[in-house]
Amino acid sequence: MEAFIDQYGALLIKATWETIYMTVVSTFFSYLLGVPLGVALSITKKGGIASSPTFNYAAGWVVNILRSVPFVILMVFIVPFTRLIAGTSIGPNAANIPLIIAATPFVARIVEQSIEEVDRGLVEAAKCMGASNFQIITKVMLVESKPSLIRGLSISSITILSYTAITGIIGAGGLGNIAITYGYQRYIESMRYSTVILLIILVVLIQLLCNIWAFKADKRNRN
Template sequence: MDVIAEFGDILAKGTLDTLYMVFAATLIAYIFGLPLGIALVVTEDNHILPASHFNRALGTVVNVTRSVPFLILMIALIPFTRAIMGTAIGVNASIVPLVIGATPFVARLVEGSMKELNKGIIEAATSMGCSKFEIIYKVMIPESLPSLILGASLTTITLVGYSAMAGVIGGGGLGDIAIRYGYYRYESDLMVVTILLLIIIVQVIQGIGNRLSKRINRLN
């Protein structure tokens, strides 16, 4: 294809930039979102660390953050991103709104995964004398791992879409290429290729997530 010959280097760099943004943001979002999700579960009434007021406050913060459309959130965070990164455009700068947008999403996914657990397992661990911290990292996380992996693949796929939106403000990656070349320069063929690349990335991520989840589920 002529578009590959003409824009091959740009597409290759855009693909690598997208993968870097997405996986870095997913990792950081889980560093913050995993403990938040666990906190949403364990602080419920009748759980191991009941704290109803804290639970409601945390749930409200998570819901409010999730309610803001990513494009608006990204624009609103430009001053904050510039303050901590020195710039509001480019690949590294895009990671900031990606992380902030994904963290509450991750928290709710983790919460959902943890709530699928049979409460009898937690009660058994409690009766065996496990501490609350041991229940979390030796029981709840391992038992929820297949579901957590599926949630991680869903988060990563969601961030692929978010990263494409980051191209609106010069965020880099395939979204930036699609807008800068495909839209503004009317290179429709290039637009199609970037869409196909994004579809391939999503399919690969989903396939890997499904396989890992099934394998771990069999081991459990």
Template sequence: MLETISAFWAEYGTVLTDGVWDTLFMVVVSTVFAYLIGVPLGVALIVTQPQGIRPHRGVYRVLDWIVNIGRSIPFIILMVAVMPFTRLVVGTTIGVKGAIPPLVISAAPFIARMVETSLSEVDAGVVEAAQSMGASTLQTVWKVYLPEAKPSLILGGAISLVTILAYTAIAGTVGAGGLGDIAVRYGHQRGITSVMWVTVVFLVILVQVVQLVFNWLSRRIDKRLDQTADAKKFAPLELLARFVHTK
């Protein structure tokens, strides 16, 4: 058994290791750029919604429409549709670089909706109290919405990372590189199923690591888990005190 594993790794170890690093690179870079687009978009959705702090029906409808359209297009179709744009931005439509633009375009609307959902869970009373104290829209978002929604935002980050990781595997079907590409080239085209199943194991491990790390982070920063029932009653007052102190 050990000899078989050793022989397998000697033949395919370098390929699999490179595939893992390519996948991690695509996931990290795509997630960063997708969040740079998705977070402001999600904040704009929560702010301009009819019950938001700066309601604007027209802006909300346009942004909501953009997010819904972006989430409706299957990734593999979007990847093909944006090939001219991908070539314009990174100079190629294949390989690791060629996968990043469509990954960002596909993930950003998903992240925007995740952010909107997380921010909508913030206690409306705290938001209204901050506004009554003269907080501007930017101050309310920065000092109330985002800090209070951090645990939910982190859990949403785990879901976003796992989703992008799944997209990288799909991108491998059109030569994007990473574990998905290895699974297609070796497992499907060459019939080496052992390599395909090893890529599946690596993907499962990556998903589990991401979920465990983000769950741990969420528990660490969620102050509500350590508060007693009485202390929870004063959480809004403590939040407002911090707001006044940092204003």
């Protein structure tokens, strides 16, 4: 064990931090883009507070198309775009581009579903009190759906974490790259097992933190 740590410990630590970096950055930007898109999909439905069937149909198709493309294919397909934005097609920064593009429509659907869970009576009450659409979205929909949004965050971030492992195929760094380079290509089983264990630990931590946050955010648990 000591020999393994001496030889590969620093490499695994670096790869773990690269994985965390890609997950955090991609999650942040996918939510920055996905939350407004998810809200738009919800409020523009028939009967929504800003009903626009044409926009909803078009936006829904775009989201569905992006979600239907396998991440590996998307990652390879947009390599020229990745080079244009990041200046390179390898490394954690380059990997963030396809991660964000792949995760944003996924986040949008999760946000849409969370908002759909909000009691319509609360929305109607806010309307009767003269609240604007923006106030209804920010003060009612997003606030009331907060626990659901947090639970959705755990699903999204864990999905993005799994995607970071796939980016190892194109040398993006992180635990996925270590698993492929050392575990698969060099047949070092200890490295393969180590990367899997570290990924499991990260998943458990994300789920635990989000569960605690969602529990505290749920008004039903405050009594």
